[in-house]
Amino acid sequence: VVGRRFMADEAAAAAASEELRLTLSVPERVLVDNREVERVTVPGRGGTFGLEKNSPPMVSELAPGTVLVDYGKGETEQFFIPGGFAFANPDNTVTVSSPEGVSLDDIDTDRVKVEADALNARLATADKGSKEEAEIKVGLEVYKALGHAL
């Protein structure tokens, strides 16, 4: 046990001198697979924030929004997620976990307005305080964030 802990500290020390590694995953696939990044910006529930190498460890609940990945040298990628959690770990890795996630390029911009309007119509007729109303509001929050992102 002592030997293993020593190795883990060594690995952490070694990792700290390297670049930040990001993994962005959803249940069915991995969107960013343990890649070196310069910076990743995530939509925290308390506000958007960025993570770079050797950030202090933290776990953050995420709101619907965009994850902006900066690989460095001008290469970036953007993903939309409906929520989830981000973990900044002491071994210089960041894990973003979400129930779903898509590249912004893959989103059908026209559909967004159509779906949001349909939800708004349903909201007008839903019972106040019902589970259905809550679900509609969650959906609307996602579409609002989608609208901002695009």
Add this chain to the structure above:
Amino acid sequence: ALAKRIKATATVGKLTGVMKLVASSKLRAVEEGLKLNRPFGDALMSAVSMPTEDAEKTAEEIGKKKVMAVVVTTDRGLCGSVNSSICRFSRDKFTEVKSRGHELSVFGLGDKARAQLSREYPADFVMCMDQCMDKDPIFPLAAAIAEKIVRQDFDQLLFIYNEFENAVKFNTVIKYVPTMAGFDVGVLPPKLDGYEIEPENNEEALSNMMEYSVAGIVYAVMLESQACEVSQRIIAMDNASTNANDMVDRFTLQYNRARQAKITTELTEIIAGSESLVSDEVED
């Protein structure tokens, strides 16, 4: 009678052959799905799961704890030893948990958990969900199951499931997941010790994370279980087909020998009869 038996056995052989083919065609997709899920599942598992040594301390050491075991079995049978392995392992664990002074409750997933365990532990079973494990796992289903799980009364959660190693090997394993109820307010799971929580000082964020992680773990566990079920079914049905074919061969041999013996006997009688007629003629 033997002829009927041959026919019946041949039919069984065809059925098991078909089942093997169906399972084989599924295995590739199932294995691939499992591989794709591993980053997601591993991340959550490593963020929230508790080392077994810490989880398995006695009631005195970690305070009186209510332990809930989620036992993951299949709905359908004919998949080799996957379910009996789970049930054996579970029985041992249940005995252990009770001997440590903890309270046990059992949440069953899959019809086989009900069939094989609920009769032995009737007082401990809080729920058993069937018709979930016979479908392809999807995250919404896992989330729905997780919702039912987190609503139960417990301090510590453990999962007993089969981990897929390869097409012929699986391991029955146990994973401990502490829940917020088991900690004092604001205290994090041991793996996340020292982490800041965002939004700040929001306990809700932590309990949301734990619930989300339970959903993620349920999903990962369903995929592992399905991969084990499919691969073991291939092996079981392959063996069954081979056996059936062997039996058909053996019975057919037996049948032909019996048929030939009968013919020989008839011939012998005819010849003996005609010989006695011929010798009668000669004597005259």
